[in-house]
Amino acid sequence: MNEIDFLNWVRGPGFQIAVIIFVAGIIIRLVEILMLGRKPNLAEAKGSAMRSGLRTIFSRSIPEKSTFKRSTFVIVTGFIFHIGLLITIFFFTPHILLFKDVSGLSWPALPTPIVDAVTVVTIIALFLVLAHRMSNTVLRFLTNYEDILVWLVTILPLITGYFAFHRVGATAPTLLALHILSVELLLVLFPFTKLMHAFTIVLARWYNGAISGYRGVQS
Amino acid sequence: MTDIPEGKDETLGDVLRQRGISRRSFLKFCATTASMMALPPSMIPTIAHALERAKKPSVIWLSFQECTGCTESLTRAHSVTIENLIFDSISLDYHHTLQAASGHAAEEARMAAMEENYGKYLLVVDGSIPLGNPGYSTIAGISNYDMLMETAKGAAAIISVGTCAAYGGIPHAKPNPTGAVSVGEIIKDKPIINVPGCPPIPVVITGVLTHFLTFGTIPELDHIGRPKVFYGQSIHDRCYRRTFYDKGQFAETFDDEGARKGWCLYKLGCKGPTTYNACATTKWNNGTSFPIESGHPCLGCSEPEFWDGGGFYKALSMPTEDISKTVIYTAAGAVAAGVAIGAIQKGRKNSAVASHSKTTIDDLEK
Amino acid sequence: MTTHSVQFNIQIGDDLTWNVAPLLHEVKHALDNLIKNNETTIIDLRSIPLAPGEEDKILNILGQGEIKAQLYALGQSEIIETQYAGVWIVSHYNDENEIMGRFIEITSMPDILCSQTEDMIEARNHLSESLKEGQNIHESSVEKSA
Numbered sequence: 001m002n003e004i005d006f007l008n009w010v011r012g013p014g015f016q017i018a019v020i021i022f023v024a025g026i027i028i029r030l031v032e033i034l035m036l037g038r039k040p041n042l043a044e045a046k047g048s049a050m051r052s053g054l055r056t057i058f059s060r061s062i063p064e065k066s067t068f069k070r071s072t073f074v075i076v077t078g079f080i081f082h083i084g085l086l087i088t089i090f091f092f093t094p095h096i097l098l099f100k101d102v103s104g105l106s107w108p109a110l111p112t113p114i115v116d117a118v119t120v121v122t123i124i125a126l127f128l129v130l131a132h133r134m135s136n137t138v139l140r141f142l143t144n145y146e147d148i149l150v151w152l153v154t155i156l157p158l159i160t161g162y163f164a165f166h167r168v169g170a171t172a173p174t175l176l177a178l179h180i181l182s183v184e185l186l187l188v189l190f191p192f193t194k195l196m197h198a199f200t201i202v203l204a205r206w207y208n209g210a211i212s213g214y215r216g217v218q219s
Numbered sequence: 220m221t222d223i224p225e226g227k228d229e230t231l232g233d234v235l236r237q238r239g240i241s242r243r244s245f246l247k248f249c250a251t252t253a254s255m256m257a258l259p260p261s262m263i264p265t266i267a268h269a270l271e272r273a274k275k276p277s278v279i280w281l282s283f284q285e286c287t288g289c290t291e292s293l294t295r296a297h298s299v300t301i302e303n304l305i306f307d308s309i310s311l312d313y314h315h316t317l318q319a320a321s322g323h324a325a326e327e328a329r330m331a332a333m334e335e336n337y338g339k340y341l342l343v344v345d346g347s348i349p350l351g352n353p354g355y356s357t358i359a360g361i362s363n364y365d366m367l368m369e370t371a372k373g374a375a376a377i378i379s380v381g382t383c384a385a386y387g388g389i390p391h392a393k394p395n396p397t398g399a400v401s402v403g404e405i406i407k408d409k410p411i412i413n414v415p416g417c418p419p420i421p422v423v424i425t426g427v428l429t430h431f432l433t434f435g436t437i438p439e440l441d442h443i444g445r446p447k448v449f450y451g452q453s454i455h456d457r458c459y460r461r462t463f464y465d466k467g468q469f470a471e472t473f474d475d476e477g478a479r480k481g482w483c484l485y486k487l488g489c490k491g492p493t494t495y496n497a498c499a500t501t502k503w504n505n506g507t508s509f510p511i512e513s514g515h516p517c518l519g520c521s522e523p524e525f526w527d528g529g530g531f532y533k534a535l536s537m538p539t540e541d542i543s544k545t546v547i548y549t550a551a552g553a554v555a556a557g558v559a560i561g562a563i564q565k566g567r568k569n570s571a572v573a574s575h576s577k578t579t580i581d582d583l584e585k
Numbered sequence: 586m587t588t589h590s591v592q593f594n595i596q597i598g599d600d601l602t603w604n605v606a607p608l609l610h611e612v613k614h615a616l617d618n619l620i621k622n623n624e625t626t627i628i629d630l631r632s633i634p635l636a637p638g639e640e641d642k643i644l645n646i647l648g649q650g651e652i653k654a655q656l657y658a659l660g661q662s663e664i665i666e667t668q669y670a671g672v673w674i675v676s677h678y679n680d681e682n683e684i685m686g687r688f689i690e691i692t693s694m695p696d697i698l699c700s701q702t703e704d705m706i707e708a709r710n711h712l713s714e715s716l717k718e719g720q721n722i723h724e725s726s727v728e729k730s731a
Binding site: 222248254458505508 | 634
Binding site for chain 2: 003013019020023026030034036054093098104109111112172176
């Protein structure tokens with residue numbers, strides 16, 4: 001198999017397989033969670049569970065003051081790499097072309113040099129997060145292989161993408177193919193690891209908000 | 220002056236002197252030759268020295284599953300003077316499109332050239348070789364495979380001209396009905412120079428021939444057998460529109476504002492980023508322009524499998540399969556599967572709840 | 586047959602000419618090198634990626650100086666000294682007047698203009714032969730061997 005064969009495979013059947021596993025995995029897991037549901041609360045709500053649930057989905061993104069003080073580093077680096085991922089994935093011209101090809105939707109891209117800079121910042125943030133996790137005794141104790149795997153499949157597309165864009169280290173088709181392959185690895189592992197939090201976070205926050213929105217029984 | 224040796228042993232220097240070519244003309248020839256071989260001008264004296272002593276090599280050209288586009292391209296390379304000298308200084312003993320002889324006489328010419336120059340002749344091949352059935356392509360009743368094996372045996376080196384000979388090309392494209400393969404997939408024991416392109420740039424073909432003629436060696440090749448001087452850099456890296464790519468300025472269609480301003484053609488499917496060839500600097504039609512300069516994206520014709528890249532107008536970052544359909548079908552299936560699995564899990568949950576019973580201290584002490 | 590110029594629908598803006606300035610800087614450095622070390626530099630214009638119009642732009646900037654020589658050897662060649670002394674443009678054409686190569690030479694005199702030793706020896710032999718044969722020198726010695 002030559003490098004163009006490899007590139008054609010990751011752009012074709014490889015990508016298709018990854019998308020099938022990704023989509024099927026996510027949907028099956030979400031449907032399962034929703035169907036299991038929660039016990040119905042038969043008491044009449046004092047507040048609005050729905051409104052509070054929806055609000056919490058967004059409000060929890062703003063860190064609470066004392067929490068922020070206690071873990072400033074984790075929150076800041078966490079924000080940086082999450083926003084970095086959002087920008088690099090959704091606002092780089094070639095990526096938008098991919099989304100347009102799949103969904104028909106298109107939106108304006110950010111200038112390439114900005115995406116390039118954000119990529120570097122994101123990679124640095126991810127390394128800092130890992131260094132912190134490894135140097136902190138408690139966090140290291142809590143870390144298992146899955147956490148490292150998840151970290152690796154998250155940073156790989158960024159690193160391979162950076163090399164593919166700057167065209168260093170190997171021939172251009174190989175670099176591009178490796179980048180696409182690393183994304184496919186991410187897609188395949190997504191539904192079966194902690195990466196699933198990207199979807200379950202919405203449900204979890206809604207439940208939390210809904211519970212507190214209930215505010216006990218109507219007296 | 221000196222004696223001029225007759226026949227095959229004469230050097231290019233002899234040929235030139237016989238034709239009364241002045242030294243100054245020869246220098247001009249060397250300057251344009253260096254340029255053609257993509258060598259730095261500082262190499263001109265070396266080239267002059269080597270060319271004077273270069274022997275006239277015998278060349279056998281075999282055409283298999285091809286469209287004659289490569290030969291067309293090559294014949295465009297020589298207008299009357301300078302490159303003609305190169306063709307005067309090789310002995311093209313067999314080329315079934317260009318030679319005057321036909322039938323048995325043509326095949327005899329090939330056999331004679333092979334015998335006379337055994338181990339020394341240069342074999343040029345254009346077109347791929349069908350392995351599916353020998354009857355798919357034959358010349359003088361001989362299958363392409365047999366003719367290649369027979370002729371390659373005594374060759375000093377093989378030049379695979381065009382993407383078909385180098386990597387299989389269009390005949391090799393899916394579903395490859397003839398089982399077409401490249402020369403390199405059959406011949407393993409000879410030096411092979413791949414000169415891909417559909418067709419290759421004329422001066423690249425003559426440049427490679429001239430390199431062999433001048434230095435008697437194989438030029439430095441890349442990992443897929445292409446001479447680095449011509450295929451060392453990608454179209455993208457040498458493209459004059461590269462600045463627009465870096466700035467994110469793209470033509471969206473063939474007739475929009477961006478297209479008129481000469482912006483980057485990435486979104487229109489340009490394969491320049493993954494294609495290695497000399498088009499952006501050497502250009503075509505005596506340096507007039509190259510596809511991107513005329514407003515059309517690069518097709519990637521000098522790369523293997525260029526025909527199977529999912530369409531010439533699909534951007535490199537787009538998948539080659541229909542992923543929208545994949546997503547819709549998968550999602551529909553997954554919802555059904557999710558409901559089924561959810562129902563099973565719910566059943567398990569309910570039965571777990573139902574089987575709950577009181578536990579006493581006595582139970583725990585058991 | 587006359588050739589018509591083809592008009593491409595591409596506007597040439599200043600931002601296209603990204604290789605012109607670096608090239609001119611290279612010429613300047615080469616000129617430094619010629620003055621200080623008497624070293625000649627030759628730049629092959631075919632080896633540089635140029636946008637449409639950029640080659641003309643370079644030629645226009647360098648301009649036309651005091652010397653313009655024409656050579657008739659395997660087609661025409663044009664050798665001009667630009668307005669910058671020591672910077673020459675050498676353009677080789679074939680018999681059909683198609684450009685075969687264009688070089689910027691930074692030198693006090695392009696090699697190709699000098700009479701070549703081999704040609705001079707040939708010329709001397711030719712001349713002495715003519716003298717020996719007692720032919721009319723005015724007719725035959727100027728005639729070049731075809």
